[in-house]
Amino acid sequence: MRTLLKRVVFGVTLAATAATVMIAAQSPAVAAEKKNFRVAWSIYAGWMPWGYAADSGIMKKWADKYGIKVEIVQINDYVESINQYTAGAFDGCVMTNMDALTIPAAGGVDSTAVITGDYSNGNDGVVLKKGTTLKDIKGRKVNLVQLSVSHYLLARGLDSVGLREKDVTVVNTADADIVSAFTSSPDVTATVTWNPQLSEVAKTQGATMVFDSSKVPGEIMDLMVVNSATMKDNPAFAKALVGAWYEIMGLMTRPDTAEGKAALEAMAKASGTDLVGYKQQLTTTKMFYTPADAVGFATGSDLVKTMDLVRTFSFDHGLLGEGARSRDAVGIAFPGGTILGDAKNVKLRFDAEVMKQAAAGTL
Numbered sequence: 001m002r003t004l005l006k007r008v009v010f011g012v013t014l015a016a017t018a019a020t021v022m023i024a025a026q027s028p029a030v031a032a033e034k035k036n037f038r039v040a041w042s043i044y045a046g047w048m049p050w051g052y053a054a055d056s057g058i059m060k061k062w063a064d065k066y067g068i069k070v071e072i073v074q075i076n077d078y079v080e081s082i083n084q085y086t087a088g089a090f091d092g093c094v095m096t097n098m099d100a101l102t103i104p105a106a107g108g109v110d111s112t113a114v115i116t117g118d119y120s121n122g123n124d125g126v127v128l129k130k131g132t133t134l135k136d137i138k139g140r141k142v143n144l145v146q147l148s149v150s151h152y153l154l155a156r157g158l159d160s161v162g163l164r165e166k167d168v169t170v171v172n173t174a175d176a177d178i179v180s181a182f183t184s185s186p187d188v189t190a191t192v193t194w195n196p197q198l199s200e201v202a203k204t205q206g207a208t209m210v211f212d213s214s215k216v217p218g219e220i221m222d223l224m225v226v227n228s229a230t231m232k233d234n235p236a237f238a239k240a241l242v243g244a245w246y247e248i249m250g251l252m253t254r255p256d257t258a259e260g261k262a263a264l265e266a267m268a269k270a271s272g273t274d275l276v277g278y279k280q281q282l283t284t285t286k287m288f289y290t291p292a293d294a295v296g297f298a299t300g301s302d303l304v305k306t307m308d309l310v311r312t313f314s315f316d317h318g319l320l321g322e323g324a325r326s327r328d329a330v331g332i333a334f335p336g337g338t339i340l341g342d343a344k345n346v347k348l349r350f351d352a353e354v355m356k357q358a359a360a361g362t363l
Helices: 014-026 045-056 058-065 078-086 097-105 149-160 175-184 197-202 228-233 235-252 258-270 275-283 291-298 301-316 353-360
Strands: 036-041 069-074 092-096 111-120 124-129 141-144 169-172 190-194 207-212 221-227 285-287 331-333 346-350
Touching: 036 045, 036 078, 045 058, 045 069, 045 111, 045 221, 045 235, 045 258, 045 275, 045 285, 058 069, 058 235, 069 235, 078 092, 078 097, 092 097, 097 111, 097 149, 097 221, 097 301, 097 346, 111 228, 111 235, 111 291, 111 353, 124 149, 124 197, 141 149, 141 175, 149 190, 149 207, 149 301, 175 190, 175 197, 190 197, 197 207, 221 228, 221 235, 228 235, 235 258, 235 353, 258 275, 275 285, 291 301, 291 353
Parallel strands: 036 069, 036 092, 111 346, 141 169, 141 190, 331 346
Antiparallel strands: 092 221, 111 221, 111 285, 124 190, 124 207
16 A cells, blocks of 8 residues: 555665665664654555654654654655665654565664554455455466565465465566556456555456455554664654554544544545545554554564564565575564574564553653
8 A cells, every 4th residue: 555555565676775784884873862863654544643643743742742853754655665764764664564574674774663553454455357265366377566465465375275376376566557457457367465456456347355464364564663773772762653653543543523533534635535435444454543452462472473474485585685594584573582583683673662651651
């Protein structure tokens, strides 16, 4: 969705990744105490609060509380926003859990998911023409954004019905071309995509959605990821982000109030739809509106199981880098001390401490 494009993962080449890591290593901004911070975001239902945080002054209020400045920058190209974060141009960036692992973490940039905002609960799906079950996809060409979470969702779906990727042929298709390809070409009979493209292809005559992300709840997460060294040296940065986020979550849970309605209307307009359309997008987005809910998810055992699936898929598809000899190449740390992979090379961390402070009302 980023333009309401979602999950456009990785058209990054290994050379580009290496270049961004080199820049990041040379950047003095990645660690050390400082007062000015930059955060990148891109348009998607679950991330619209960041634009509102900037426009409403809520981010400034929380930054002022901690004596810092936080600039929130909208980047129209989702992958480019992650690349810029990886290169050190931003201190934080919104991204999915798979992208956090396969771009900054795999590229050597130690990163922390400080806010677990939501997960896709039907926003991503598999649609077939002349087919009523996922098993009908066997032998077909499948149009999707290759190596994205659409690709991951396809793999999870195939596994659920006893099929493998070798049973289909993946056709790499730009997210911007998915709808036109599926609706206008009789030869395109299977696709995997995300909203709002998903709702458009599903309207095609004779089309059936045969699998969606609600069947793998919690596996496609949307996160606020920050540079770990920056967070360690500047705890106020994470506190300001978390404080602003949950103030807006509170507004979103009060749509009948003037303030809540105004916030939702502003987010809807910024995302290119109306209030009804935006609320519809939220119905297939499992938002964690309270910090307690987010903490419960981030500290649960299912998160470890999910990331094990994600890292396995990522390694099998060469997304952990040329030097990765196993799925253990990149360490992933979780609240409570559990680590998947190389404990000496932890580059992705799920942190619940600041969300716990928000839940306790101590920010």
